[in-house]
Each structure stands twice: as structure tokens, then as C-alpha cells.
């Protein structure tokens with residue numbers, strides 16, 4: 001139940017965070033030369049302007065946001081994992097949603113509380129419609145496949161939602177990436193989900209039926225958000241992305257080959273997004289469908 005409420009709070013924050021996405025660019029002090037932020041947990045103090053300072057949930061995000069009419073999106077992202085505690089999690093994902101309140105999010109997540117205490121990177125997703133409520137009135141989302149309706153896995157898919165992604169990248173070494181593509185099937189109206197590990201040609205792993213959505217996603221998405229967010233308890237900052245701030249070197253986590261898909265099915269490389277972030281995390285400008293993002297800190301090397 002604790003995780004459930006935390007997730008409900010997170011959703012509220014996620015939707016709220018868009019409107020008060022903060023400054024556009026890091027100060028020179030923030031645009032990091034590998035700082036030792038891991039030994040400065042007191043940094044959390046003074047950052048409560050953008051976090052829910054209820055003594056438990058601290059929420060931070062860094063992303064690129066797009067607004068328009070979208071029928072699909074495709075991204076490649078590096079994958080990392082971190083040793084986290086039960087009151088922390090970190091997500092790197094792509095989210096499509098509508099003004100009216102439908103959403104699909106998919107990416108990788110390290111979330112010990114959801115995954116039996118394990119700190120691996122998992123392929124994680126949720127879908128959300130505005131009218132979903134728990135018995136006690138919280139808004140909630142359907143996580144992975146644990147609602148009676150929702151994501152329909154493709155027979156023979158190489159991975160299921162919730163599965164561990166491995167191996168993962170090393171900040172100074174070999175990178176491992178996943179390709180995520182979500183595209184509206186013009187015949188059925190379903191949102192098809194494709195996944196690839198270290199390969200640019202992803203395979204169909206399942207779908208979100210059109211019938212799930214009543215508020216926008218039945219027709220198209222009006223927003224796309226690509227990036228990450230972290231939630232921390234009172235136990236210090238949580239790594240986002242690779243844990244390093246975005247400096248366009250091998251340590252920074254990249255989203256690349258970002259393409260948006262229009263109604264005719266035509267894909268085009270994204271050249272511009274609106275940057276939003278909450279310090280001490282950050283996000284680079286987008287260049288040719290690529291950007292870097294993330295921040296403090298790396299707990300193990």
C-alpha cells in the first residue's frame with residue numbers, strides 16, 4: 001500500500017511538474033565536472049521548492065517536452081542501474097499523453113520497492129486515464145501488466161513488461177541501449193509498443209488497445225515527454241540517467257535518434273524540445289534528435 005500511495009503522489013507530481021518546469025539552463029557551477037555530490041546529502045535542503053516536502057517524497061525531473069499532434073515516437077536510450085534503497089527510484093522513459101488526461105509511459109526503471117527489493121533496471125511501463133481512482137479516491141495508473149485490462153503482450157515477444165534489462169552500461173565503459181517505439185496503428189487505433197536491445201530495429205512486444213482510452217489517446221497524443229525523474233525519501237539524492245550531469249561525453253546518458261511520427265506514419269528526427277528540469281539535475285539542448293540528461297550521483301562505479 002505504501003508503494004501504491006507513493007505512486008499516486010508521483011503521478012500528481014508528474015502532471016503538475018510540467019507547468020512549473022524550472023530554469024532553462026544550468027549555471028556554470030552546475031554544468032558539472034564530475035562533482036562529488038554523493039557526499040553532500042544536505043544538498044536536498046534548499047531544494048524543496050520543486051519537491052513535495054512532506055518528509056518522504058522528493059521529486060526531481062529533467063526532460064524535453066514537445067507539444068503538437070503525435071501518432072508515435074521512437075527513441076534510443078542507454079540503460080543504467082544503481083543500488084537504491086526502498087524509498088528511492090529512478091526512471092528514464094518516454095511518455096505520450098493528451099491534454100485530456102490519457103497517458104502511456106515506457107522506459108527503464110530501478111525501483112526496489114516495486115521489484116521485490118531488487119536494484120536492477122527493469123523494462124517498466126504504465127498507462128493512465130484521468131478517471132482511474134482507487135477506493136480511497138487516489139488517482140492511480142496501471143503499472144506493467146497488473147490490471148485486468150491494459151497492455152496486451154505479443155505472443156513470442158522477447159521481453160515482457162517488468163523484466164530485467166541486462167547487461168547495463170558503465171559510465172566510463174561499454175554502453176547498452178534500448179530502442180523504444182510507440183506508434184498508433186492506423187487500422188486498429190491501438191498503440192503498438194516495440195522494443196530492441198542494442199539494435200536499431202525493434203520488435204513488437206505488445207499493444208495498448210484503443211478502447212482503454214477515452215480522453216485523447218484514442219485519437220492521438222498532444223504531448224511527448226522524454227527524459228527522467230527520480231524520487232527520493234530522506235536518504236539523499238538519487239542518480240538520474242547515468243548519474244552524471246549532461247556534458248556530451250561518455251559518462252552522460254544519451255537519448256538519441258529521437259523521432260516523432262505524424263498521422264501519415266512519416267517519422268522525422270526531432271530538432272527541438274522544451275527543456276524542463278529541477279536542479280541539481282539537468283538536460284542538454286537537443287541536437288539532431290539527441291540530448292543528454294541526468295545528474296547526481298553515482299553510488300558505485
Ligand SMILES: *[C@@H]1O[C@H](CO)[C@@H](O)[C@H](O)[C@H]1NC(C)=O
Nearest residue numbers: 032033034035036037038039
Ligand atoms: C572526489 O572524491 C575523490 C575521493 O575523495 C577525490 O579523489 C576527487 O578528487 C574528488 N573529485 C572532485 C571533483 O572533487
Ligand SMILES: *[C@@H]1O[C@H](CO)[C@@H](O)[C@H](O)[C@H]1NC(C)=O
Nearest residue numbers: 003004113114115143144146
Ligand atoms: C503493480 O505492480 C507493482 C510491481 O509489481 C506492485 O508493487 C504494485 O503493488 C501493483 N499494483 C497494483 C494495483 O496491483
Ligand SMILES: *[C@@H]1O[C@H](CO)[C@@H](O)[C@H](O)[C@H]1NC(C)=O
Nearest residue numbers: 076175176177198199256257
Ligand atoms: C546501441 O547499441 C548498439 C550495439 O552495441 C550500437 O551498435 C549502437 O551504436 C548503439 N546506439 C546508440 C545510439 O548508442
Ligand SMILES: *[C@@H]1O[C@H](CO)[C@@H](O)[C@H](O)[C@H]1NC(C)=O
Nearest residue numbers: 248284285286287290291292
Ligand atoms: C555531442 O558532441 C558531438 C561531437 O562534437 C556532436 O556531433 C553532437 O551533436 C553533440 N550532441 C549534443 C546533443 O550536443
